[in-house]
Amino acid sequence: MNVPEILPAPAALTADDFSARRQRLMTQLPRDAAILVLSSGLAQRNRDSEFTFRQNSDFHYLTGWPEPEAALLLLPGRAEGESVLFCQEKDPLAEAWTGIRIGAEGAVTQAGFDQAFTNDQREDVMAGLLDGRGRLFVLFEDDEALALAQSLREELAAAVRRGARPPVAFEDLSPLLHEQRLIKDERELALMRHAAEISARAHIRAMRASRPGLHEYHLQAEIEHEFQWQGAPAPAYTSIVGGGVNACVLHYIENRAPLIDGELVLIDAGAEYALYAGDITRTFPINGRFSEPQKRLYEIVLKAQERAVAAVVPGATLVGIHQQVVHDLTAGLVELGLLQGEVEALIADEAYRRFYLHSTSHWLGLDVHDVGSYRENGEPRPLLPGMVLTVxxxxxxxxxxxxxxxxxxxxxxxxxxxVVTADGHEVLSATVPKSVEAIEALMREGA
Structure with missing residues (x-):
């Protein structure tokens, strides 16, 4: 049995890293403001069973806290401590079933919070911590957090005659927090390189394993086994393995059909490592050999993709890169006779959209379609070092x-x-072959 190599793991983020993120966020706030962010909860899968827990990305970014049912308050300038966590209490009986909990004491001694309370103390403590805070920043996309914020304000409003001072306004935290998340630091990039390399190895494994007679799920199994083997506990999103015409369904996830000799298979799959996403797509012949028509179409996409990757530099925009791709693909379709007419006129009429329905890029990070605005003041935003995107x-x-x-x-x-660098770009997923010759050579080796 050939045992796959185990990649060396990068350094994990520490309590100090998460504390620095909280401090950086708080420096953007008025001294009388506060921030409230909630964790993910458990979601029921079926009777007596939950889906595997995955922390809310915003909450993870600020805390690194691995447990459900938690809340974070950030209170700039508070003498008793600016970062306050509410979490599950230690409970030997519950821990016997579901694992050890860190608890409030561990939140301070191990996780670096200034102060921590258990959830059963939340009702008595949280409103008091917000007393006198003028503005409360909360993620407006989180209905539960908004409802809690409103409840806390009402509780303080009811005590105004006793001197309570409820927040006068709610502010959306998303613009501040998501702009901070958009630019990755070197420690984040190390984790993303690792997620991309795990993802790359999985795609290579699938190419080597492919042959007619298998089903789409066999290649999915190869990919996701590699994820697990390398310590990535889950895909970053549901793996797409589409053979033949199934590849024309952009988010095809059934992955049950047989792989047919002479057809292509499209695999869009990425590992999630330390909650950071890889996201790679490759398309290759099931039997290891491109037909001439397949090769002609493939070369059009490949040339457009390579030109688009080369265009990723500081100051470029995703809109500009996408427009270049649309031009290259449309010209290729005209060359093959799949579109007729002048390239610019076909682009103006959006005739290409019959064959190309989506954008060329999206941000990548803790979410596979990561946060951060694509525009500034209504205009496409220029790329900056530390941004990570797909092409x-x-x-x-x-x-x-x-x-x-x-x-x-x-x-x-x-x-x-x-990833955008100071002088250009770095392709995190470069180890996966994508030229016709390299794919066919790898698949011959696998066979």
Whole structure:
């Protein structure tokens, strides 16, 4: 049995790293403001069973706290401590079933919070901590957090005659927090490189394993086994393994169909490591050999993708990169006869959208479609060092009677993870082959 190599793991983030993030966020607030952020809870899967817990990305970014049912208050300038955590209490009986809890004491001694309370103290303590805070920042997309904020303000408002001073306004925390998350530091980038390398090895494994007669789920199993083997406990999103015409369904996740000799298979899959996402797509021939029509379509996508990756530099915009991709794909479709007319006119009429429906890029980080605005003051924002994005053009040819038979039902997407650097870019997923020659050579080796 060939045992896969185990990659060396990067350094984990520490309590000091998370504390520094909280401090950086608080420096942007008035001294009388406060921040409230809630953790994820457990979600029921079926009777007596929950889905595997995954922490809310914003809460993780600020705390590193691995447990559900927690709340964070940040109180700039508070003498008794600016970061306050509310968490599950220590409970030997519950811990016998579901594992050791860190508890309030551990939140201070191990996790670096200034102060911590158990959840059963929340009702008595939390409103008092907000007394006198003028503005309360909360994530407006979190209905539970908004409801709690409103409840706390009402509790303080009811005590105004006794001198209580409720927050006068709620502010959306998203713009501040998500802009901070958008720029990755070197410790984050080390984790993202690792997630991308695990993802890359998984794609290589799938290419080597592919052959007619398998099913899509067999390649999914190869990919997700590699994730687990390398210490990535879950995919960053539901893995897409689409053979033949299934590759034309952008978010195809059934992954049950047989892999047919002579067809392509599109795999869009990425590992989640330390909650950071990898996101790679490769398209390759199930039998290891591109047909001539497949190769012609593939080369159009590949050239557009390579030009787009090369365009990732400080000051470029995602809109500009996407427009370049649209031009390259449209010109290629005209060359193959799948579109007729002048390239610029076809772009103006959006004729290309029959074959290319999505954008070229999205941010990548703790979420696979990560946070951060794509525009500043209404204009496309320029790329800055530390931003991480995908570059993923594709062509999806309908299985329609007006399409030449040799191209019908072919779906191709090529996606890499790219970080903007001070003088250009770094491709985090570069180890996965994507040229026709390199893919065919790897698959011959696997066979």
């Amino acid at each position: 993923e053009p594709g062509l999806y040819v309908p299985d329609a009677s007006d399409i030449p038979a040799e191209y019908r039902g072919i779906g191709i997407r090529i996606e890499d993870d790219v």
